[in-house]
Amino acid sequence: MRAPIWIRQHFAAARALLLFTVLLGVVYPLAVFAVAQLPGLQHKADGSYVKAGGRTVGSALIGQSFTNKNGDPLKQYFQSRPSNAGDGYDPTATSASNLGPEDVVDTLPDPRLLAAGKEDENARPSLLTQVCARSKAVGKLDGVSGARPFCTPGGAGAVLAVFGHRTAGGGVPHPTRVVSVNEQQGVVKAPFVGAYHGVKVELAKFGEDYAAGLVVPVKGDAPAEPAVPADAVTASGSGLDPHISPAYAAIQVRRVAQARGVGPAQVERLVNKAKDGRVLGFMGEPRVNVLKLNIALDREYPVRS
Amino acid sequence: MSTTLAGILFIGSLVLALAVVYRPLGDYMYRVYDGDRHWRVERAVYRVIGVRPESEQTWGVYARGVLAFSAVSILFLYGLQRLQDHLLLSLGFAPVKPDQAWNTAVSFVTNTNWQSYSGESTMGHLVQMAGLAVQNFVSAAVGMCVAVALIRGFARRRTDHLGNFWVDLVRGTLRILLPIAFVGAIALIAGGLVQNFGDANHHVITTITGAQQRITGGPVASQEVIKELGTNGGGFYNANSSHPFENGAPWTNWLEIFLILVIPFALCRTFGRMVGQNRQGYAILAVMATIALISVSLVNVFQLMHHGTVPTAAGAASEGVETRFGVANSATFAGATTLTSTGAVDSFHDSYTGLGGMMTLFNMMLGEVAPGGTGSGLYGMLVLAVITVFVAGLMVGRTPEYLGKKIGAREIKCAALYFLITPILVLTGTAVAMATGAGRAGPLNSGAHGLSEVLYAFTSASNNNGSAFAGITVNTVFYDTALGLCMALGRFLPMIFVLALAGSLARQGGTPESEGTLPTHRPQFVGMVTGVTVVLVALTFLPALALGPLAEGIH
Structure with missing residues (x-):
């Protein structure tokens, strides 16, 4: 007796799938693996590991943090980009921030928890405040201006909630109340701007809801191309970006040279050696491999302790 | 060279490369689907499966073949995930929970590759290799089967026969996808993609600052290449093609975009050949290329102009973008991946400028037809x-x-x-x-x-x-x-x-x-x-x- 055709089709499907599983799921990846054992490919198929002082210290393709145990940057090393992979450059938790271009309002921390020296898990700085805070920190570390458009001098997003009657166009020409939403009372002494359309600007209070106000980011007069480059204040997609831009490397040269007791020209020479241009002149962007650069620094100009 | 000019050359070189392979690949695929001869190894496959390759199917039988194969695939993939802790190379991961296993099984069988899981912390190597990557091949091949059946509908006269699903499936997989994937995988390894069976627990590295870092290896290159070629898009890692082990260099980025686009565009040639009028293939190609070029250009323009508050503050739309690719090439990848049914990402669309992000959404809403998924x-x-x-x-x-x-x-x-x-x-x-x-x-x-x-x-x-x-x-x-x-x-x-x-x-x-x-x-x-x-x-x-x-x- 023969089974009906639709049943037979399912048996055929199951046999086909098993066959494909063996061929495409086992034989094919093993065959690629076998070819990858050829000299020249094997190093890369393994993970492009790099050595320093005789031991493996990482992969040339996977970025690292060059910070101390508290997460503060080590001055003698070039710093990588901000990372959202776990606590930073964690290959077991690769991630981007996924925050949008208009993510500008912080969720403020509870001041009582801060006073007790704890972290507020519900608090979340907006992407804008993250960018501003990083810019300020990098500027301070490397001795350049950390000022950026839409940032307060204190390193928060310069954003106002404007209350009052809204016109048909969505504007609020005659505000009744204005709050600087990312500057918290008790943390910041005075708002980044004293008055807006003649109304005194208040600091934000924890627990108050400003959703009813019109969100107005204030651009300020910082240059459109700030001293701290864009890649230094934004996180990569993988959180494992092994590179920084030549511009970000350039502002770090003086600090690294100072920490190692050598002239900037010597450090600059190593930066240029770690620099790659666009592939074939047009693919990708010029970049500096941070781990390779730092290994070269340790080898040629070790820190005297 | 300016960023804009480099970005234009990047797109231009892709167009050129796709134009060069359009005829040879399209003609080759035409011979694959239209030829009468079976390879010896294929005859062996048909015997194992238990089908007669000479028999032709009506549309109903053909459709039931598609559905039966897909249903069995979903069940198998679901089971594989649910039982992964009992399998080899599980890396110690627990079984995937039922709703997520269902979602992932459907996702890979339907050529979607939507991922509600994070690869490096959920899936063992065997599930990735023998489950997910296999579907990367066959779901793409199924798409091509349906396309070929539709073309036969136009090309044939007064018949109920649309070909044989099993023959189309086997030929598409063995003669088209597998050879390209094999060569592409080797090329990608040369660009830094890993292909090993490493266990992150055994690759803990002490960095020069004394910190510890776990390097996660795996059979990545063999899966990455078919993920792009079959317009699948499911990343081995959570970070998908922005991960340096999935996309290690600016030129692997170029190659991955090329792989995404190559079969969907070349199928226009196959269509023209099968209906006996190459000019009809060129007409369809022209529609696809027009929409694709306009769309990719717009994503590039919006991203490079970096309007919006945070991009203006940063000075570039660089959030979620890798340094080695840069904003422009990432925008081109974003266009290609959403114009096709791929969905791989080398940068994160959520952080794109408002209008740049909208273009990726609009591309998908077009129904993914320019050039769309494989088939x-x-x-x-x-x-x-x-x-x-x-x-x-x-x-x-x-x-x-x-x-x-x-x-x-x-x-x-x-x-x-x-x-x-x-x-x-x-x-x-x-x-x-x-x-x-x-x-x-x-x-x-x-x-x-x-x-x-x-x-x-x-x-x-x-x-x-x-x-x-x-x-x-x-x-x-x-x-x-x-x-x-x-x-x-x-x-x-x-x-x-x-x-x-x-x-x-x-x-x-x-x-x-x-x-x-x-x-x-x-x-x-x-x-x-x-x-x-x-x-x-x-x-x-x-x-x-x-x-x-x-x-x-x-x-």
């Missing part, structure tokens, strides 16, 4: 061509014809039903999500951008793309189930309507061309199909777009 892009575009012919026929009051086949009531019903499925799934799904607490709990961002995240998720699932505005939390019972349903219905219902259309076309005899026949190879027709594609989508989705990305991008 699915071509059959989607041919359905739009049928609708265009019908609209044109209405205007002049003649019975519409395409390639000598009359577009009658039955044909236009199939085409219309095909077109309606995705908008119904996207808009209903988004509405249900926004109306329920479980749905509203998903988005990471608030306001207009939060709606964009939900709209993107349902658009991506229903169109079988698989990319995400990835801030949204989708590993919940609600999203795993709802998006799983959208993926399954968004894949198989259209396929059934396409095969039904193919069946009814094949039964017709040819209608000789006459004075009143609309020529379907001229620029006029290219313009009309392009117009119909854009207008249909705009009318359907503009209100939803206005509430999300448009509200955000235009202040």
Whole structure:
């Protein structure tokens, strides 16, 4: 007796799938693996590991943090980009921030928890405040201006909630109340701007809801191309970006040279050696491999302790 | 060289490379699907499967073959994930929980590759290799089968026969996908992709600062190449193609974009050959290329202009973008991945500028036809061509014809039903999500951008793309189930309507061309199909777009 055709089709499907599983799921990846054992490919198929002082210290393709145990940057090393992979450059938790271009309002921390020296898990700085805070920190570390458009001098997003009657166009020409939403009372002494359309600007209070106000980011007069480059204040997609831009490397040269007791020209020479241009002149962007650069620094100009 | 000029050369070199392989690859695929001879190894395969390769199938049998193979695949993949802790190379990971395993199984079988899991912390090597990567091959091959069956519907006269599903499946896999994938995998390894069976626990490295870092290896290159070539998109790692081990250099980025686009475009040639008029293939190619070029250029322009608050503050739209690719090449990847059904990402669309992000969404809403997924892009575009012919026929009051086949009531019903499925799934799904607490709990961002995240998720699932505005939390019972349903219905219902259309076309005899026949190879027709594609989508989705990305991008 023969089974009906639709049943037979399912048996055929199951046999086909098993066959494909063996061929495409086992034989094919093993065959690629076998070819990858050829000299020249094997190093890369393994993970492009790099050595320093005789031991493996990482992969040339996977970025690292060059910070101390508290997460503060080590001055003698070039710093990588901000990372959202776990606590930073964690290959077991690769991630981007996924925050949008208009993510500008912080969720403020509870001041009582801060006073007790704890972290507020519900608090979340907006992407804008993250960018501003990083810019300020990098500027301070490397001795350049950390000022950026839409940032307060204190390193928060310069954003106002404007209350009052809204016109048909969505504007609020005659505000009744204005709050600087990312500057918290008790943390910041005075708002980044004293008055807006003649109304005194208040600091934000924890627990108050400003959703009813019109969100107005204030651009300020910082240059459109700030001293701290864009890649230094934004996180990569993988959180494992092994590179920084030549511009970000350039502002770090003086600090690294100072920490190692050598002239900037010597450090600059190593930066240029770690620099790659666009592939074939047009693919990708010029970049500096941070781990390779730092290994070269340790080898040629070790820190005297 | 300026960033803009380099970005233009990047796109230009891709266009050139795709143009060079268009004819040889398209002709090769034509011979694969149209040839009578079976390879010896294929005959052995048919014996194992238990099918007679010479027998031809009606559209119904062909469709049941597609459905049976896909159903068995979903069950197998579900089981593999649920039992992974008992299997080799599990890396110690627990079984995937039921709703997520269902979502992932459907996702990979439907060529969507939507991922509610994080690769490096969920899936063992065997599940990735023998489960997910196998579906990367065969789901792409199934898409090509359906496209080829539709072309046969146009090409054949007075017959019920559309070919043999098993033959098309085996040939597409063994003769087209596997050889290209093998060569591509080796090339990608040269660019830094890993191919090993390393266990992260055994690769703990002490860095020069004394910190510890776990390096996660795996059989990545062999999976990465078919993920792009088969327009699948499911990353080995959570970070997908932005991960240096999935995409290590600017030139691997170029190669991955090329792999994404190469089969969907070259299938136009195959179509032209099979219907015996190469110019018809060029006409379809022209529609696809026009839309693709405009779209990719716009994503590039919006990203490089970096409008919006955070991009202005940063000085570039570099959030979620890798240094080695840069903003421009990432934008090109984003365009390619959403114009096809790929959904791999080398940068994170959630952090794109308002209008740049909208373009990725709009690309998917176009139905992924320019050039679309492997096979699915071509059959989607041919359905739009049928609708265009019908609209044109209405205007002049003649019975519409395409390639000598009359577009009658039955044909236009199939085409219309095909077109309606995705908008119904996207808009209903988004509405249900926004109306329920479980749905509203998903988005990471608030306001207009939060709606964009939900709209993107349902658009991506229903169109079988698989990319995400990835801030949204989708590993919940609600999203795993709802998006799983959208993926399954968004894949198989259209396929059934396409095969039904193919069946009814094949039964017709040819209608000789006459004075009143609309020529379907001229620029006029290219313009009309392009117009119909854009207008249909705009009318359907503009209100939803206005509430999300448009509200955000235009202040």
